[in-house]
Amino acid sequence: MARATRFVIYVLAVVVPIAIALAVVGTTPSLLEKVPAEHRDTVAAIGEGAVRISGGNGGIFRSQEANAADTTIPGAPRPLHGEWSPRRLEDYPPPAGLVAGVDYSLEVSEDGYVAHWPCDHEIPVRSFDAPPGSEADLAWAVETLAFASGLPLRYLGPGTESDREAEGALSVTYGDHPEFHGTDVAGVGGPTVWPRGLIMRGSVTLRPDQIGPVPGDPWTRSLTLHELMHAVGITHAVPYGPEVMAERPAYPPQVLLGYGDRFALHVVGCPGPPTG
Ligand SMILES: [Zn+2]
Structure with missing residues (x-):
């Protein structure tokens, strides 16, 4: 049986420009040390940009067979309970001022649907x-x-070995x-996307030497948020743009969601509680 799982891993090519290293050197002295010697005299970002890896060979993130079978798509899992419905990109036209593929991009399944998590059960991180x-x-x-998307994400802290890459969950590995x-890649992240x-x-993997030891470091926050956003189905906006999802990081690193980020989170997110 053909594997329905598709791993899509995007890579944030970083490059810790020296300006960033200097800006944060007070709180993360390890960063500057990590900048390779040949890069220390340049402020330019270098790197390979986003690398898209498709295919389900499981070589990067080990695949696990689904526990439950969808009755219409053999082998596909189904949400644990409750409702879930596919979404079409054409049902989410961008608001004025935003351009798809520039200000935001969304992961689309091979059969043409917007990749998104179920809304009706908690997503442990x-x-x-x-x-x-x-x-x-x-x-x-x-x-x-969680706040910006309405997705029922919940940070649970360190996981045990049996939780690693668990079904229904988001795993962040350092x-x-x-x-x-x-390479100058600082982190990778992506969802497992099933049909529809x-x-x-x-799954997210972050390079430990890119993580500041003192909380609040802008680069650490930007990188972590960027890779988590990949894991909820958002791909890259244009390089150096004012979005957390910019293909290459702006300077200073974005820690506030841009308009494109916010719209993308709306599309993959969940409606909020009823108001009024
Ligand atoms: Zn990325």
Whole structure:
């Protein structure tokens, strides 16, 4: 049976420009040390930009077979309970002033639907091998994302081995990744997208040496939020744009959601509680 899982991992190519390293050197002295010697005399961002990896070979994030079968799509999982419905991109025209593919981009499943998580059950977010001082910024990023999107994300703190890459959850690992070797990539993140755009798992891997030891570091926050946004189905806005999802980071790093970010979160998000 063909695997329905599709891993899409986007890479934030960073490059810790020296200006950023200098700006944060007071709180993260380790950053400047990490800037390779040949980069220390340049402020230009270099790197390969976004690398898109498609295909379900499971080589990067281990795949797990779905627990439940959808009756219409053999092998596909279904939300744990309650309602879930596919969304079409054409049903979400951007508001005036925003341009799709420029200010925001959305993950679309191979069969043409907007990738998004179910809204009707909690999405646990757990950390793995988190370095000291990182927890507050991860909690901040999860809260920011939940507040702006309405997604029922909930930061649960460090996970156990059995929670790693769990179905229905978003796993944030601090550690090594093949994409980090010989590159300036600072983190990767992405959802597992099933037919009709159903997301039932998200994975983020952050390079520990890109995480400041003191909470509140703008680069740490921007990177963490960026990769989490990949995991909820948002892809890149144009490089250096005023969006957290810019393909290459602006300077200073964006820690506030841009208009494009906000609209993308609306499309993949969940309606808020009824008002009035
Ligand atoms: Zn990215």
